Amino acid sequence: MTTYSIFLVLIMIVAFLLILIIMVQNPKGGGLSSSFGGGGSQLGGGVQSTNDFLDKGTWTLAIVLLALILLSNFAAPKQSSAASESSIKNKIENREILETEIPTTTPAETTTTAQDTAK
Secondary structure (H helix, E strand, C coil): CCHHHHHHHHHHHHHHHHHHHHHHCCCCCCHHHHCCCCCHHHHCCCHHHHHHHHHHHHHHHHHHHHHHHHHHHHHCCCCCHHHHHHHHHHHHHCCCCCCCCCCCCCHHHHHHHHHHHHC
């Protein structure tokens, strides 16, 4: 497995985790944190610590995703410009030109043949 493939797999995993952590949150304060509302004192901070964890987790995953995307750019396989230019030249030189015959009919002949076929 190449390093680029490893980066792609990591990007997919982090993106999936980011989607999950965003879906767990509720913009009005509900979500996962609301399920701990009754036993807040038992969890060592309760709802507020859950909100902080989800908020920090979202930012951390977003930064990790951005860093992985930027780093994957350096691991991407690159084709040299000299190789691509030579392949283009080879394609142009090896191209076969197909010659077709051009029909030698005049406009008068085409109108008469069209009238003959209409009869």
